[in-house]
Amino acid sequence: MPDEPETLEPTARAAGTIAPAAIVAPPGAAPIAGDSSAPGRAHRWTLGLVTLGLVLAALNLRPAITSLGALLEEVSADLHMSGTVAGVLTSVPPLCFAIFGITAPRLARRFGPAAVVCAGMAAIFAGLVLRPLAGGTAGFLAASALALMGIAVSNVLMPVIVKRYFPDRIGSMTGLYSMALALGTSVAAAATVPMTQALGGDWRIGLGVWAAVAALAVLPWLPLVRDRDRGIAGTGPGTHRGAGAGTGNETRAEGKTRAEVEATATADKAAAPLRITRSRTAWALGCFFGLQATGAYITMGWMPQIFRDAGVPASTAGVLLAVTMVMGVPLAFVIPRLATRMKNQGPIVVALGLCGLSGYTGLFLAPAAGAWVWALLLGISNCSFPLALTMIGMRSRTGAGVVRLSAFAQSVGYLISIPGPLLVGVLYQHSGGWGLPIALMGGLMVPQMIVGTLAGRDRTVEDEC
Numbered sequence: 001m002p003d004e005p006e007t008l009e010p011t012a013r014a015a016g017t018i019a020p021a022a023i024v025a026p027p028g029a030a031p032i033a034g035d036s037s038a039p040g041r042a043h044r045w046t047l048g049l050v051t052l053g054l055v056l057a058a059l060n061l062r063p064a065i066t067s068l069g070a071l072l073e074e075v076s077a078d079l080h081m082s083g084t085v086a087g088v089l090t091s092v093p094p095l096c097f098a099i100f101g102i103t104a105p106r107l108a109r110r111f112g113p114a115a116v117v118c119a120g121m122a123a124i125f126a127g128l129v130l131r132p133l134a135g136g137t138a139g140f141l142a143a144s145a146l147a148l149m150g151i152a153v154s155n156v157l158m159p160v161i162v163k164r165y166f167p168d169r170i171g172s173m174t175g176l177y178s179m180a181l182a183l184g185t186s187v188a189a190a191a192t193v194p195m196t197q198a199l200g201g202d203w204r205i206g207l208g209v210w211a212a213v214a215a216l217a218v219l220p221w222l223p224l225v226r227d228r229d230r231g232i233a234g235t236g237p238g239t240h241r242g243a244g245a246g247t248g249n250e251t252r253a254e255g256k257t258r259a260e261v262e263a264t265a266t267a268d269k270a271a272a273p274l275r276i277t278r279s280r281t282a283w284a285l286g287c288f289f290g291l292q293a294t295g296a297y298i299t300m301g302w303m304p305q306i307f308r309d310a311g312v313p314a315s316t317a318g319v320l321l322a323v324t325m326v327m328g329v330p331l332a333f334v335i336p337r338l339a340t341r342m343k344n345q346g347p348i349v350v351a352l353g354l355c356g357l358s359g360y361t362g363l364f365l366a367p368a369a370g371a372w373v374w375a376l377l378l379g380i381s382n383c384s385f386p387l388a389l390t391m392i393g394m395r396s397r398t399g400a401g402v403v404r405l406s407a408f409a410q411s412v413g414y415l416i417s418i419p420g421p422l423l424v425g426v427l428y429q430h431s432g433g434w435g436l437p438i439a440l441m442g443g444l445m446v447p448q449m450i451v452g453t454l455a456g457r458d459r460t461v462e463d464e465c
Contacts, residue, residue, distance in 0.1 A: 046165075046224075047165060047166070049220055049223060049224060050114075050161065050165050050220075050224065051173075051176070052220045053114075053117070053217075053220035053221050053224065054158070054161060054162070054173070054176065054177045054180070055176065055177060055180045056121075056180075056216055056217040056219075056220060057117060057120075057121060057154055057158070057177070057217050057221075058158070058177040058178070058179075058180035058181040058184065059180050059181070059183065059184035059213065059217065060121065060124050060151075060184060060210075060213060060214045060217045061151050061154060061155065061181050061184065061185075062151075062181060062184055062185035062188065062300070062325075063184050063185070063187075063188035063210045063213065063214075064124065064127065064128060064144070064147045064148065064151065064210065065093050065148075065185075065297070065300050065301070066185050066186075066188040066189040066192075066300050066321065066325065067188040067189070067192040067206070067207055067210055068089075068144075068207065068301075069090075069189065069300045069301050069302070069303070069304055069321065070188075070189055070192040070193050070304055070317075070318040070321065071192060071193065071196065071203045071206055071207065072086060072089075072090075072301065072304070072305060073305065073308070073314075074203040075140070075203055075207075078203065079134075079136060079137050079140060080137075081137060082429065085137065086425055088422055088425070089140075089141065089144075089301075090297060090298075090300075090301030090302065090421035090422070090424075090425065091297075091418050091419070091420075091421045091422040092141060092144055092145060092148060093148050093151075093297055094293055094294075094297055094414040094415075094417040094418045094420075094421075095414070095418050096145050096148035096149055096151075096152050097148065097151070097152040097155060097293075097410065097411075097414035098152075098410075098411050098412075098413075098414035098415040098418065099152070100148075100149045100152035100153055101152040101153065101155060101156045101407060101410045101411045101414060102407055102411040103153065104116065104152070104153040104156035104157050104403075104406075104407055105156070105403050105404060105407045107153060108157060108160065108403065112225075113157045113160050113161055113164065113403075114161070114221055114224035114225060115221075115224075115225045115226075116153055116154075116157060117153070117154050117157055117158075117161065117221055118218060118221035118222060118224070118225050119150070119153075120149075120150035120151065120152075120153045120154035120157075121150060121154065121214060121217040121218045121221060122150065122218050123146055123147065123149050123150030124147045124150040124151060124154075124214045124217070125150075125211055125214035125215050125217075125218060126146055126147070126150075127143050127144060127145070127146035127147025127148070127149075127150065128143075128147050128207070128208065128210050128211035128214055129208065129211045130142075130143035130146065131143035131144055131147065131207060131208070132203075132204035132205065132207050132208040133204075147214075152414075155410060156403075156406050156407050156410050156411075157403075157406075158177060158389070159174070159389055159392050159393050159402055159406045160399070160402055160403045160406060162174055162177070162393065163393055163399050163402045164399055167399075170336075170340060170390070170393045170394070171336045171337045171339065171340035171341075171390060172333075172336075172337060174336040174386060174389055174390050174393065175332055175333035175334070175335070175336040175337055175386065176333065178328065178332030178333065178336060178385070178386035178389065179328070179329050179330070179332045179333045181328070181332070181385075181386075182325055182326065182327070182328025182329045182331075182332050182386075183326070183328075183329050184213075185300070185325040185328065186321075186322040186323075186324075186325035186326035186328070186329070187322070188210060189300075189304075189318055189319075189321040189322040189324075189325050190318055190319050190321070190322030190326075191322075192206050192207070192318060193206070193314055193315050193318040194315060194318075195209065197315075276404050276405060276408045276461060277408070278464060279461040279464040280454070280464060281395055281454070281455060281457065281459055281460075281461055281464055282395075282405055282408055282409060282461050282464075283412070284451045284452075284454035284455040285388070285391060285392065285395060285405070285409045285455040286408060286409040286410075286411075286412030286413050286416070287412070287413070287416060287447075287451040287455075288349070288384075288388060288391075288413075288448060288451045288452040288454075288455045289388045289409050289410060289412070289413030289414075289416075290412060290413035290414065290415065290416025290417045291413075291416065291417075291444055291447060291448035291451065291452075292382075292384035292385055292388060292413075292448060292452075293385075293413050293414060293416075293417035294416065294417040294420035294421075294444060295356060295381065295382065295384075295420075295441060295444060295445070295448070296382050296385060297417060297420065297421050298420050298421050298424050298437075298441055299321075299324060299378060299382065300321070300325075301421050301424075302421065302424055302425075302428075302437070303317075303320070303321050303324065303375075303378070304317040304318055304320070304321050305317075306363065306367060306434050306438070307320055307367060307368070307371055309434065310367040310368040310371075310434075311368050312368055312371060320371055320372065320375040321375070323372065323375040323376060323379060324375045324376075324378050324379040324382060325379065325382070326379065327376065327379025327380055327382070327383065328379065328382060328383055328385070328386070331380065331383040331386075332383060332385075332386040335348065335383050335386055335387050335390070336386050336387070336389070336390040339387055339390045339391065339394070340390065340394065343458040344456050344457055344458055345387065345390075345391055345394075345452075345455075345456030346452070346453035346456040346457070348387055348456070349384070349387065349448075349449055349452030349453050349455075349456055350449050350452075350453065352380060352381050352383055352384050352387065353381065353384075353445045353446075353448055353449035353452070354445075354449075355377045355378075355380040355381045356377070356378060356380075356381030356382075356384075356442075356445045356448075357442055357445045357446075358377050359373075359374045359375075359376075359377030359378040359381060360374075360378070360438055360441050360442030360445070361442060362374040362377070363378075363434075363438050364434075364435065364438045364439065364442065367434070381445075384448070384452070387452075388409070388413075388452075388455075391455055391456060392405055392406050392409055395455070395459070395460055395461055396460055396461050396462065397460050397462050398462070401460070401461060401462055405461055420440075420444075423437075423440065424437040424440065424441070427440065
């Protein structure tokens with residue numbers, strides 16, 4: 001399918017009055033006939049709302065996980081969990097992301113990506129409200145799964161939203177929401193323990209307060225729910241409707257004639273379907289995503305416990321996790337912008353991997369003595385996540401390709417990452433220490449660097465399918 005932004009008239013693009021990828025007006029507010037400035041105002045209003053929505057959504061994509069990591073010892077004791085069961089609990093996020101993330105393209109085709117993200121934020125809110133009310137492990141897991149389901153579909157659609165609304169600013173917008181994601185992750189890790197103590201020491205209250213932040217994230221997406229354009233999500237009924245094939249006002253607002261719209265639709269229908277599983281780049285990207293996710297979820301789920309077992313106070317352990325997560329705030333903005341300026345992202349993959357390998361080595365040899373240094377190095381290594389998201393946007397030429405690649409890479413990746421946190425819990429329980437688990441974490445950095453280098457080569461999945 002041709003890349004929609006390239007079909008716009010050059011003069012209209014220069015005028016700045018056209019919404020990229022067929023976004024021409026805020027939901028429910030059509031441009032006024034004869035008012036040439038209306039589409040421009042609608043375009044700016046919509047993009048501002050989407051930007052706010054992206055930031056608030058990203059802030060809520062990790063607190064459900066890192067807030068639990070900070071209080072895992074208290075939750076495990078109260079709900080009578082063994083080390084193995086706690087390992088299962090830390091494996092639930094990637095499991096949910098793999099299962100529910102693959103449904104995102106189908107949902108986006110039917111309802112529109114903005115509506116699906118809105119529903120995802122609502123699911124996060126509901127899960128975070130219900131989780132503290134659970135009386136046992138099963139109920140706790142079910143409520144967590146509901147929140148993680150919302151995170152899963154939103155994870156997949158974030159690159160899609162960026163590609164669709166900001167096709168000429170993929171690096172900067174990916175960096176913006178990656179910064180917000182890292183900020184939400186680190187704040188939840190650092191603030192959960194002291195906030196719980198300030199509120200009486202009940203872990204249920206400490207976890208439940210994050211539902212208020214999730215409620216705010218629903219609001220910006222509500223006006224966008226009626227924006228049902230599905231062109232970026234793939235093919236099928238209504239695929240080109242939002243791309244200007246509807247009313248005359250919509251076609252004029254995009255700066256395209258009806259003949260051009262019909263020609264684009266015909267070309268899209270004639271295009272061969274993208275068989276993503278035939279792409280070696282897609283598989284390499286999926287494996288890279290999976291290995292970096294393995295390290296990230298082991299870190300979020302177990303790192304505070306590693307430091308606590310080494311003699312570090314609980315509040316300090318939470319701050320150390322926050323240091324690891326907060327490194328993503330500046331670097332998540334810098335790395336995507338740097339990656340989009342490079343034809344091959346392999347050198348960045350290797351640099352981040354070496355930081356992770358150094359951090360795990362230090363954690364193995366002197367966990368308490370060099371705790372702040374190891375937390376810093378692992379935080380730099382964890383910035384493989386925004387790099388992976390950026391490469392998803394760069395490894396496909398079209399919006400439809402991006403959504404398929406995003407769903408494939410994230411679903412495959414999260415499936416790969418499922419055993420990691422569980423295996424760490426089993427090794428910890430049966431070995432009686434952190435030596436073997438940390439050795440496993442460090443060892444995984446080597447294949448991560450290899451597949452990441454393969455995924456970073458200058459090519460697109462359309463060239464291989």
